[in-house]
Amino acid sequence: xxxSEEQITRYSRHILLPEVGGKGQAKLRKARVxxxxxxxxxxxxxxxxxxxxIGTIGLIxxxxxxxxxxxxxxxxxxxxxxxxxxxxxxxxxHALNPDVTVETYEERLMPHNAIKLIQSYDVVIDxxxxxxxxxxxxxxxxxxxxxxxxxxxxRFDGRVFTIVPGQSACFRCIFRQPPPPGAVASCQEAGIIxxxxxxxxxxxxxxxxxxxxxxxxPLTDRLLDFDARTTxxxxxxxxxxxxxxxCGSHPTIxxxxxxxxxxxxxxxxxxxxxx
Amino acid sequence: xxxxxxxxxxxxxxxxxSEVQVEGSTVxxxxxxxxxxxxxxxxxxxxxxxxxxxxxxxYVNEEDIRFxxxxxxxxxxxxxxxxxxAIAGGG
Numbered sequence: 001x002x003x004s005e006e007q008i009t010r011y012s013r014h015i016l017l018p019e020v021g022g023k024g025q026a027k028l029r030k031a032r033v034x035x036x037x038x039x040x041x042x043x044x045x046x047x048x049x050x051x052x053x054i055g056t057i058g059l060i061x062x063x064x065x066x067x068x069x070x071x072x073x074x075x076x077x078x079x080x081x082x083x084x085x086x087x088x089x090x091x092x093x094h095a096l097n098p099d100v101t102v103e104t105y106e107e108r109l110m111p112h113n114a115i116k117l118i119q120s121y122d123v124v125i126d127x128x129x130x131x132x133x134x135x136x137x138x139x140x141x142x143x144x145x146x147x148x149x150x151x152x153x154x155r156f157d158g159r160v161f162t163i164v165p166g167q168s169a170c171f172r173c174i175f176r177q178p179p180p181p182g183a184v185a186s187c188q189e190a191g192i193i194x195x196x197x198x199x200x201x202x203x204x205x206x207x208x209x210x211x212x213x214x215x216x217x218p219l220t221d222r223l224l225d226f227d228a229r230t231t232x233x234x235x236x237x238x239x240x241x242x243x244x245x246x247c248g249s250h251p252t253i254x255x256x257x258x259x260x261x262x263x264x265x266x267x268x269x270x271x272x273x274x275x
Numbered sequence: 276x277x278x279x280x281x282x283x284x285x286x287x288x289x290x291x292x293s294e295v296q297v298e299g300s301t302v303x304x305x306x307x308x309x310x311x312x313x314x315x316x317x318x319x320x321x322x323x324x325x326x327x328x329x330x331x332x333x334y335v336n337e338e339d340i341r342f343x344x345x346x347x348x349x350x351x352x353x354x355x356x357x358x359x360x361a362i363a364g365g366g
Binding site: 039040042073126127128130134154158178192223225230238 | 341365
């Protein structure tokens with residue numbers, strides 16, 4: 001396993017766990033995790049995975065740090081405002097754990113680059129803030145055959161679930177296509193409790209660690225919804241949709257495409273408005 | 276009585292309640308009854324053709340009604356219905 005004394009000390013609380021041990025820690029070191037979005041969900045996920053000793057973390061985000069991000073995006077600090085998010089993230093991850101190799105992509109995940117980027121990783125985390133990107137990640141992970149841990153947050157609510165392509169329900173099995181523009185509010189319009197991003201992103205990191213270590217039961221075929229107002233979790237069981245356009249028995253989606261991006265406008269008359 | 280779990284965005288029409296009790300022998304009947312007590316809820320769940328909006332899922336005892344018989348899915352006393360919209364945020 002070849003862990004140094006220092007590494008054995010650093011990871012001692014993992015190694016103490018019979019389910020992890022030195023063997024599990026070596027699996028984590030070998031693992032490559034791809035995080036889409038270095039924002040509200042990507043921040044806690046990346047930090048916990050880095051602390052856990054994941055060998056390689058890939059981070060993709062084309063944005064720069066904005067002052068309004070700091071309320072929840074804990075990878076970025078006040079002096080980082082205006083800087084590239086992936087660069088800021090890389091520094092924080094290295095400061096936390098120099099063992100981690102950070103591969104950064106200062107670009108957007110697009111139909112033409114998604115599979116190529118995802119291909120070399122073992123697990124993917126969805127930390128993006130819009131439906132077209134969430135569908136693109138779902139589809140790309142299906143075609144690349146990579147497990148995906150989905151997360152979503154809004155106001156006081158969060159949701160997490162894990163997708164093992166071809167084995168468990170995918171995002172499209174459940175939600176089929178993005179809501180029409182304006183039908184569902186985004187964090188930018190509706191707000192978000194920063195700590196909710198922390199809870200969901202941390203759950204995503206935990207799911208990734210379980211998948212890599214092969215521990216327990218993954219959050220597949222279950223949507224786990226968190227409501228911070230009442231501090232309750234509730235689980236909705238789902239299953240694969242045999243008529244899923246992507247992973248069903250007669251798929252109609254055979255290549256990646258991008259849904260028309262949502263407008264930022266929010267029309268209370270359409271769909272489920274947020275007060 | 277049917278227990279209906281209301282997602283946060285819809286609680287504006289249920290006076291903040293996260294769960295409501297309602298009668299109904301099918302999903303569509305349950306929604307009609309729900310709309311009598313909580314006006315506005317029907318418009319949020321149905322599109323202009325009177326079908327459940329594509330980005331909203333309705334589960335009866337954790338089964339998606341699309342895999343049952345849709346709006347005609349029968350309900351019985353003690354059933355639990357969950358309304359589950361998609362959540363986009365993350366940044």
